[in-house]
Amino acid sequence: MQEGRPSRTAFGVAKRRATHQLLDQPPLVLDDPIAVPILGPQTEAGILAEREKHAHPFAIAMRAFMVARSRCAEDHLRAAIPSGVKQYVVLGAGLDTFAYRNPFPENELRVFEVDHPATQQWKRELLANAAIPIPATLTFVPVDFEKQTLTSGLADTSFDFQQPTFFSWLGVTPYLTLEAFRATIHAIARMPADSGVTFEYTVPVSMLNERERAAFDFIASRVEKVGEPFQLFFTPQEMDSELQSQGFQDIEELATPDINARYFAGRSDGLRLYGGPARLITAWLR
Template identity: 50%
Template sequence: MQQGRASRTALAVAALRAAHQLMDAPLVFTDPLALPLLGPEAEARIQADEARLHAPPARFLRAALVARSRFAEDALAAAVAQGVDQYVVLGAGLDTFAYRNPHPGLRVLEVDHPATQAWKREMLAAAGIAPPAGVAYAAVDFESDTLADGLTRAGFDWNRPAFVAWLGVTVYLTRDAILDTLRRVAALPAGSGIVFDYSLPPDRLTDGQRVTFQAIADRAAAEGEPWRTFFTPDALAEDLRGLGFGAVVDVGPAELNPRYFAGRADGLALGGVGRLAHASVTSPSPITRGL
């Protein structure tokens, strides 16, 4: 994201989540706030763009976005059932979970750039969506601030387990920045966990997948947010275990298409460019605690 400017990619992601609510049946990911958040003209804009949205690469990207949100919120529900009561959304963008949170007692901490958070809060106010008492905003400008400082200011309790969602972010960061954040999540108390998505490198894709990859990456670059870092499942699993995570689950189309997209008549399915990792803390790694 360019300095001082709200993320245009966040808006594009939110628009595709909203399009899913209108265009796809049955829903993979139900979000009743996706359309209202984007304003009264959102439905008309989506309907006017329906031809593009039904064609690749938009259909594959939409499938990836709703699958990752569903996967993360399913994993969160399992963590809450085990007693976790803190949910950190890294790079929250226009995510709406905090405003439709079904888990009593779960505190949600949204982490993002101050410009993006201010823009989002204006959109929430315009849509008449009031932030509940259980949400806190950790504004972090990485030019002058740290994630640990932002979370501490927002009231994060470092002594209790937390579940972390980190969606749509890793491709934009350097490998060192990604591993540093993961290392610090691994230092949280046992019972903590993180779900994040990542892209396979282009040389691991089929010709058709590379076309989709390039179209999406080119659009992000045109918005000033180029893709930088990719992983393979085996190498990432080795990295995660080396950082101290005790359990790692890595899933892609082979696992998620039968789970979320089986029996559909509309062709909505994952295309294979991205994958999801769920890493759990069974005992904190020995680094200094703190994100």
């Protein structure tokens, strides 16, 4: 992300979630009534005017992954609340909308959105323009990771470090350095038992087939042009080692076939993944 500017990839992700609401057939994988309003009527009109573009197999697969990863994180969050999780931290929140459709009362779940100050200011402006209220259950946590840590940012809020917490960390890790990735994983690993995290990571290009490599090259060139290049890759074995070394257990990894089976089986509209470099991980502290 360029200094002082909101994330352009965050807008692209939000636009794909909105496209899912507008163009894909029900049942929706991610039922999100905030996804369209937060982007405004001009973006909505643009999506509807470009139906053919959004029907391209590459666009469908990208959209499918964006909604599946959010659904995965939210499913794990809901399953964790009965075991005592009362805090949800959205790392690199971008235009994530869970906090504005949070079905749980304040005494059951508080949401903390962590992001760069410029991106959070942009989001606040979009929320105001769309007349979307900021709920009492939400706390914004502005963190410039070049200058402070996740722990110090949360410490400036009402966040309770003794309370089991679930973290979503979507659309972030491929853009990090290894040092930054390890620092964040270490901070999460210091949380109490029954805390967990869902995130995705990218496998090395050498693990991709020809079609997947072509898709990766296309995406990589686009994000590099907006100043947010991919730079961090793991094999599944390397990722498992990173997590286990920090004390994580019950590690669930979803590759393309697993994601399709869980979220897109039986659909008649063609919404599904077609392979790619990204894997979804959920890991727990026990």
